[in-house]
Amino acid sequence: xxxxxxxxxxxxxxxxxxxxxxxxxxxxxRAGIINLGAEGMMLVAAIAGFAxxxxxxxxxxxxxxxxxxxxxxxxxxxxxxxxxxxxxxASGLALSLFGAGFSAFVGIGFVQAKIGERTQYAVPVxxxxxxxxxxxxxxxxMVYITVLLVAxxxxxxxxxxxxxxxxxxxxxxxxxxxxxxxxRRIRMAAVMLGGAMCGVAGAYLSVVxxxxxxxxxxAGKGWIALALTTFATWRPARILLGAYLFGGVTMLQFHLxxxxxxxxxxxxxxxxxxxxxxVLVLISRNAAWIKANMPASLGKPFFPGS
Amino acid sequence: xxxxxxRSLLKLASWSTLAAAAALxxxxxxxxxPAPVAAAPASAPAPKPEPLKIAFAYVGPVGDGGWTFxxxxxxxxxxxxxxxxxxxxxxxxVPEAADAERVFRDMVGQGNKLIFGTTFGYMEPMLxxxxxxxxxxxxxxxxxxxxxxxxxxxxRTYEGAYLAGVIAGKMTKSNTLGVVGSIPIPEVIRNIxxxxxxxxxxxxxxxxxVVWVNEWFNPPKETEAAQSLINQGADxxxxxxxxxxxxxxxxKNKKLAFGWDSDMTAYAPEAHLASAIINWAPYxxxxxxxxxxxxWQGNGAVWxxxxxxxxxxxxxxxxxxAETKEQVAKIKAGxxxxxxxxxxxxxxxxxxxxxxxxDAVADDKFLGxxxxxxxxxxxxxxxxx
Numbered sequence: 001x002x003x004x005x006x007x008x009x010x011x012x013x014x015x016x017x018x019x020x021x022x023x024x025x026x027x028x029x030r031a032g033i034i035n036l037g038a039e040g041m042m043l044v045a046a047i048a049g050f051a052x053x054x055x056x057x058x059x060x061x062x063x064x065x066x067x068x069x070x071x072x073x074x075x076x077x078x079x080x081x082x083x084x085x086x087x088x089x090a091s092g093l094a095l096s097l098f099g100a101g102f103s104a105f106v107g108i109g110f111v112q113a114k115i116g117e118r119t120q121y122a123v124p125v126x127x128x129x130x131x132x133x134x135x136x137x138x139x140x141x142m143v144y145i146t147v148l149l150v151a152x153x154x155x156x157x158x159x160x161x162x163x164x165x166x167x168x169x170x171x172x173x174x175x176x177x178x179x180x181x182x183x184r185r186i187r188m189a190a191v192m193l194g195g196a197m198c199g200v201a202g203a204y205l206s207v208v209x210x211x212x213x214x215x216x217x218x219a220g221k222g223w224i225a226l227a228l229t230t231f232a233t234w235r236p237a238r239i240l241l242g243a244y245l246f247g248g249v250t251m252l253q254f255h256l257x258x259x260x261x262x263x264x265x266x267x268x269x270x271x272x273x274x275x276x277x278x279v280l281v282l283i284s285r286n287a288a289w290i291k292a293n294m295p296a297s298l299g300k301p302f303f304p305g306s
Numbered sequence: 307x308x309x310x311x312x313r314s315l316l317k318l319a320s321w322s323t324l325a326a327a328a329a330l331x332x333x334x335x336x337x338x339x340p341a342p343v344a345a346a347p348a349s350a351p352a353p354k355p356e357p358l359k360i361a362f363a364y365v366g367p368v369g370d371g372g373w374t375f376x377x378x379x380x381x382x383x384x385x386x387x388x389x390x391x392x393x394x395x396x397x398x399x400v401p402e403a404a405d406a407e408r409v410f411r412d413m414v415g416q417g418n419k420l421i422f423g424t425t426f427g428y429m430e431p432m433l434x435x436x437x438x439x440x441x442x443x444x445x446x447x448x449x450x451x452x453x454x455x456x457x458x459x460x461x462r463t464y465e466g467a468y469l470a471g472v473i474a475g476k477m478t479k480s481n482t483l484g485v486v487g488s489i490p491i492p493e494v495i496r497n498i499x500x501x502x503x504x505x506x507x508x509x510x511x512x513x514x515x516v517v518w519v520n521e522w523f524n525p526p527k528e529t530e531a532a533q534s535l536i537n538q539g540a541d542x543x544x545x546x547x548x549x550x551x552x553x554x555x556x557x558k559n560k561k562l563a564f565g566w567d568s569d570m571t572a573y574a575p576e577a578h579l580a581s582a583i584i585n586w587a588p589y590x591x592x593x594x595x596x597x598x599x600x601x602w603q604g605n606g607a608v609w610x611x612x613x614x615x616x617x618x619x620x621x622x623x624x625x626x627x628a629e630t631k632e633q634v635a636k637i638k639a640g641x642x643x644x645x646x647x648x649x650x651x652x653x654x655x656x657x658x659x660x661x662x663x664x665d666a667v668a669d670d671k672f673l674g675x676x677x678x679x680x681x682x683x684x685x686x687x688x689x690x691x
Contacts, residue, residue, distance in 0.1 A: 006537035111369040215367045254534035260685035265518035
């Protein structure tokens, strides 16, 4: 029972990285921009966050540095695809490769750096409840903030006027432009916000989750977050569900191995991917529904003059 | 708005400069010229022989702090030993696939006469290139195929694992050890078994839990695997993966762990019990000397351990009792003079059946094909029989 509680705790911890990056990318894509540079942004943010944490010993400053690094990377990308109308897929891939190389380059000096003592968090009173306490209430605050953030984004997209404008820009930039909305500036803001969230995810990874810096340490989490936005059919709540599901099955397969369950570990390694895809495909198997949710102008350049 | 754009453009310009710099580094090809030497006296005009060009192909980044880092330390030791008689260069992050062949051909084209490939997956590409470049000497780590101009070398990492096990067996309170396994091949299974046997030699109640990540290098996955082992009661961890993530996860949970391949003390001094390291320098120096003196011969295979100075356990934490440290030193001495053998019967398999009869000593063939767990290791060897 106790180890099951710890398994749940580890699940939320593992899902947080994906949920943070996924929700950031969702904002991007809702505005019609697909940014394949998530992995690169997360890597640069991971080293920025790690370096800040080593220097200051403060997690929150590290998340801030990660957010700034992610937003700057995204701004470079936004400049290319929004103002210069370069191909979004190619530019995103370039950003990803650039981030991998650049982070390795600036991170050379931090490979053996040691981060300060990690704080153990516990919610007062609640953390002492048997089972529920260790499972839910001894997490890093960022785990709870992520849940609030996802709820906030859902509210913003579906209940606020600004969210409506953002979605309009993603559906039909021409119409939004005709109505007098600054399409490019809105898209740029969405891209930078998305980059900042990917940045916080990267910093969480290197400062709280792993916590270390080595070259290439994001190891594909950015790509999984990207896939998650599609499988979640661009719905915030499903991003959270998919992220926890992926994290949960990842931890479960290690747990089963430790328990000596006789399933080949290679098969178990595959499970998180299969389980996440199957579940998200099942809950969104209505094709019309996917079409209704997918931003109509996703990935298409916008020329205001034409 | 225009102001922002200009700023962004400036930013972009500076980023692209950095990108170019990063790309240069990313290629990772660095030639380290020998230190300049004082001009020879004019009275000795004897032409100096061309320095021997030596190239290394690494599977990971030099900054992995583990496997590749250890190889690069070996390369640096070569430069120190031979000075301007050699020129070394390396290419890092060479994937274990068709790309490797291109890299080896490139190394030959650049005039390298001695080439080291430092991961198992380079075996076939190296063989192919070796067949076409008879005047170049090839050295392949951890493989089993040789040629007239290619030989293999490896180190007995299981000896380091056994020594770590002795310390782990003494330091555990839960009698449950955890191992994060990389890829289930004989080398890694042998290390898990040897670690467990080392621990059982001082503490018969030891149980070892194993979790495989099926990768050599993936810090987040290694972290998750380590966390899962800790959640299930393991209090001393050991890993056969290439990063320091397991050690740092142990530190985060106030548990204990080891460094692997390179000395990892710096990553988490309070959780670091010791590091089982590989020292490639003795072999690299030996083989380079042979090449310089024209004595190098292909078709060979060496497997070096504590005896040859290739394997060691270093930076043992002060919290480890003195008697255990002495015991470790004694085992090391025994391995060096041949009086002690780790794989000497009776050794029981997982089900209690004898896999090695009393007083029988496992030969290298037995060790090379190991695909079972010894008694005390939980779970099942993936794809094992």
